[in-house]
Amino acid sequence: MTLVLRRNDYTLSDEQGQLVDMLRSLFTEQSTIDVVRAAEPLGFDQNLWSTVQDNGLLTISIPESVGGDGGGLVELVLAGIEIGRTAAPVPLIDHVVTMRLLSALKGTGVSIDALDWKAALAGDLIVSLAPISTWELGSQLVPSGAVAKAVVAFKDGAIILMTRETPAAQAQNEGCAPVAWWSPNDEDVLTTTLLEGHEAVDIWELAHREWRIATAASLVGLMAISSEIARGYALDRKAFGVTIAKFQAISHQLADIHMDVVTARNMTIKAAWLTENEPDFRPELAAMAMAHATRAALRSTAKAVHVHGGMGITNEADISLFYRKVSSWSLVGGGIRRDLDDISTAIDHRAQELVVTALTSSNR
Amino acid sequence: MDFSQVELTSDQLVFEKEIRELISQNWTPNLAHIAVDHDRMPKSVRMEMSRRGWIHPELAVEAGGAGLGEIELEMITNLFDEYYIPANVSSSLLIPTLEKFGSQWLKDNVLPGIRSGELTTCLGYSEPDNGSDMAAATTRAVQDGDTWVINGQKMWTTWGNESDYVFLLTRTGAVEEKHRTLTMFLVPMNTPGVEATPVWILGGGRTNVTFYTDVVISDNYRIGPVNDGWSVMSEPLATEHGAGVVTEGVSPVNGSMGAGFSRVFQKLVDGAIQWAASRTMPDGRSRLEDPLVRAALAEAMLDLEMCWNAEGELGKPMSAEALAKHADKLADMAAPEGLLDFGVDGSIAAGIIASERQHAPGTAVYGGTTEIYRNNLARRLGLPRPY
Numbered sequence: 001m002t003l004v005l006r007r008n009d010y011t012l013s014d015e016q017g018q019l020v021d022m023l024r025s026l027f028t029e030q031s032t033i034d035v036v037r038a039a040e041p042l043g044f045d046q047n048l049w050s051t052v053q054d055n056g057l058l059t060i061s062i063p064e065s066v067g068g069d070g071g072g073l074v075e076l077v078l079a080g081i082e083i084g085r086t087a088a089p090v091p092l093i094d095h096v097v098t099m100r101l102l103s104a105l106k107g108t109g110v111s112i113d114a115l116d117w118k119a120a121l122a123g124d125l126i127v128s129l130a131p132i133s134t135w136e137l138g139s140q141l142v143p144s145g146a147v148a149k150a151v152v153a154f155k156d157g158a159i160i161l162m163t164r165e166t167p168a169a170q171a172q173n174e175g176c177a178p179v180a181w182w183s184p185n186d187e188d189v190l191t192t193t194l195l196e197g198h199e200a201v202d203i204w205e206l207a208h209r210e211w212r213i214a215t216a217a218s219l220v221g222l223m224a225i226s227s228e229i230a231r232g233y234a235l236d237r238k239a240f241g242v243t244i245a246k247f248q249a250i251s252h253q254l255a256d257i258h259m260d261v262v263t264a265r266n267m268t269i270k271a272a273w274l275t276e277n278e279p280d281f282r283p284e285l286a287a288m289a290m291a292h293a294t295r296a297a298l299r300s301t302a303k304a305v306h307v308h309g310g311m312g313i314t315n316e317a318d319i320s321l322f323y324r325k326v327s328s329w330s331l332v333g334g335g336i337r338r339d340l341d342d343i344s345t346a347i348d349h350r351a352q353e354l355v356v357t358a359l360t361s362s363n364r
Numbered sequence: 365m366d367f368s369q370v371e372l373t374s375d376q377l378v379f380e381k382e383i384r385e386l387i388s389q390n391w392t393p394n395l396a397h398i399a400v401d402h403d404r405m406p407k408s409v410r411m412e413m414s415r416r417g418w419i420h421p422e423l424a425v426e427a428g429g430a431g432l433g434e435i436e437l438e439m440i441t442n443l444f445d446e447y448y449i450p451a452n453v454s455s456s457l458l459i460p461t462l463e464k465f466g467s468q469w470l471k472d473n474v475l476p477g478i479r480s481g482e483l484t485t486c487l488g489y490s491e492p493d494n495g496s497d498m499a500a501a502t503t504r505a506v507q508d509g510d511t512w513v514i515n516g517q518k519m520w521t522t523w524g525n526e527s528d529y530v531f532l533l534t535r536t537g538a539v540e541e542k543h544r545t546l547t548m549f550l551v552p553m554n555t556p557g558v559e560a561t562p563v564w565i566l567g568g569g570r571t572n573v574t575f576y577t578d579v580v581i582s583d584n585y586r587i588g589p590v591n592d593g594w595s596v597m598s599e600p601l602a603t604e605h606g607a608g609v610v611t612e613g614v615s616p617v618n619g620s621m622g623a624g625f626s627r628v629f630q631k632l633v634d635g636a637i638q639w640a641a642s643r644t645m646p647d648g649r650s651r652l653e654d655p656l657v658r659a660a661l662a663e664a665m666l667d668l669e670m671c672w673n674a675e676g677e678l679g680k681p682m683s684a685e686a687l688a689k690h691a692d693k694l695a696d697m698a699a700p701e702g703l704l705d706f707g708v709d710g711s712i713a714a715g716i717i718a719s720e721r722q723h724a725p726g727t728a729v730y731g732g733t734t735e736i737y738r739n740n741l742a743r744r745l746g747l748p749r750p751y
């Protein structure tokens with residue numbers, strides 16, 4: 001047995017730092033809480049989307065070979081966090097992840113004629129991904145499915161492309177996310193099979209991991225801003241003659257939220273880097289990032305609401321908006337149960353690694 | 365950003381071989397009694413280590429270390445862990461403080477032995493009536509010319525029975541002045557009047573009550589100015605808590621004692637996997653295929669990954685709580701065998717599941733309770749002191 005050590009360096013490069021600064025100021029200025037509210041119930045703002053297009057954000061994580069800027073999954077994660085921080089009503093993550101998948105397919109020689117590539121690359125035609133490949137219900141709730149005209153999915157061993165003339169009708173949801181039911185059997189849907197076989201499984205699997213990681217990033221952003229809002233409220237609000245932040249029952253909840261934010265961010269960044277650079281190493285990390293971001297976002301926004309007392313549950317409070325967004329953004333991929341299912345593949349891997357040694361004294 | 369595997373150089377591979385040889389020649393783990401946090405490696409192993417400068421390998425060779433870098437340090441940590449060697453012989457928390465505040469006499473006569481690891485230390489902060497509130501210490505030191513006379517009692521002086529020196533927090537003024545009348549000393553444990561009696565804890569480890577009765581020591585053993593003990597001890601305390609961990613390089617970001625808890629957590633998960641792999645369901649399939657078992661193990665693995673991503677001061681409370689949570693859950697999952705000690709007929713993987721349920725609660729207490737960590741964290745978030 002030889003020792004295996006790995007680096008643990010989460011620091012951003014200067015370029016990545018500049019990207020974050022740029023995205024932070026863009027979304028803070030353009031995706032104000034009023035913009036987010038006005039975009040409801042659909043959860044999409046065309047003006048903001050145009051800004052995203054004009055600033056070249058849709059190509060930051062697309063390979064140069066197919067017309068992108070050559071950035072990677074880590075850059076998409078950084079963008080995801082900033083989107084989450086303002087709950088920006090734009091389908092950037094779903095669109096870019098899907099375009100990365102389609103680019104990978106193009107790279108293997110698959111032709112994607114059913115899609116106007118130029119329009120999709122520019123974002124004039126929005127594409128999305130149907131993350132759940134088991135199709136128990138026949139049709140599937142698709143994130144950004146109510147604004148997309150093309151959806152890529154995995155069904156019966158094949159990567160398929162579904163297209164429609166107009167996006168499907170939104171399925172109403174508390175977070176006002178533009179989700180919609182899509183089915184290849186729908187008469188308005190034109191379905192093309194893009195790739196079958198082992199290669200299709202691998203490409204899909206990687207895209208699904210990327211979707212989980214980038215979506216986890218958006219949840220990190222939602223949590224981070226909720227944490228800041230709750231902290232601000234706790235410093236401001238007084239009860240029994242003191243600021244409520246002086247009560248440990250409050251400050252310890254804020255500390256817990258902080259722990260969730262930091263660990264979710266670190267897990268997402270690490271999963272992104274490893275998925276990008278060593279996709280065969282611990283494939284479960286993507287599901288772990290998503291599962292932790294999901295549970296952490298659900299519980300920490302619930303705590304952030306609670307810190308506000310009665311005000312937290314009013315529709316006009318900013319915190320309740322972020323609470324609602326978390327439900328829709330985190331669960332549309334199928335929830336923690338599915339993540340755990342994928343994480344559990346690591347059990348089999350570990351069981352093989354563990355030589356049953358002197359450690360086991362059992363003879364039963 | 366970088367999470368790549370470290371390619372060990374040929375020198376480092378030789379180093380690894382050397383450590384493995386040293387360990388296998390000198391050490392047979394007694395798995396019946398894994399109290400990794402509270403045992404110390406035997407003196408014979410320590411002296412072998414010390415001879416090579418491996419007790420504080422990060423120090424320069426002239427300073428008693430081995431001039432090794434972060435990778436070698438991490439290698440030592442991981443290898444010791446692999447062989448269940450309790451590595452609690454380091455004084456690395458104290459060395460910078462002794463260098464900064466120690467008297468010249470102390471630097472000349474005691475520090476070299478501490479640096480090389482020939483001499484060992486323990487921490488004398490807590491008292492029977494105050495643990496979290498350390499600034500309420502009452503163990504009294506009274507100056508008498510060039511000497512000090514110490515009287516009082518400390519609680520939880522782990523390794524107090526087998527250390528050469530105790531880093532002692534004393535009161536040198538009015539108790540009401542709290543942190544303004546504290547003074548630190550490095551007291552030789554073999555001074556007449558110092559006595560350690562055992563306190564046995566869950567999981568089988570030992571800590572001590574230490575008594576100080578008319579203990580007379582030279583002023584040379586004072587660390588830092590009289591009544592400024594609070595600043596003297598703040599640095600080692602912050603290091604112990606994992607503050608200011610750098611996020612570059614190979615050391616885990618969870619660099620506090622949480623990293624140790626996470627390593628134990630990994631062993632717990634491994635033990636639980638071994639249980640599942642060696643058991644069958646009524647229909648003959650492996651327990652590894654039982655959906656409930658898979659869910660429990662997957663959740664434990666998820667939390668383990670979370671712990672490795674908990675940075676700095678977050679590491680200890682998160683790892684302690686995750687360890688305790690899953691020690692409960694996995695003991696239950698593996699019930700009834702989960703309750704059996706090592707070596708007993710039917711016990712699992714060195715009885716680790718049973719022993720971790722005993723070990724886990726302490727991890728949330730020693731080195732500062734999880735509540736104190738949350739208080740500290742809240743302060744860092746800019747929140748006011750508690751009401």
Ligand SMILES: Cc1cc2nc3c(=O)[nH]c(=O)nc-3n(C[C@H](O)[C@H](O)[C@H](O)COP(=O)(O)OP(=O)(O)OC[C@H]3O[C@@H](n4cnc5c(N)ncnc54)[C@H](O)[C@@H]3O)c2cc1C
Pocket residue numbers: 248486487488489490492493494495496497519520521522523565571726729730731732733734735736739
């Ligand atoms: C096995 C073991 C080994 C140890 N080793 C050492 C050692 O080597 N050297 C040493 O000096 N000490 C050592 N300790 C002492 C340890 O640091 C203390 O036990 C710890 O700091 C808690 O102090 P206490 O036990 O007095 O509990 P208390 O301070 O009495 O706390 C009791 C409870 O009240 C809570 N509480 C206290 N204050 C607050 C607050 N401000 N806000 C919220 N909750 C609060 C605590 O979290 C805890 O749950 C050890 C302890 C153990 C159990």
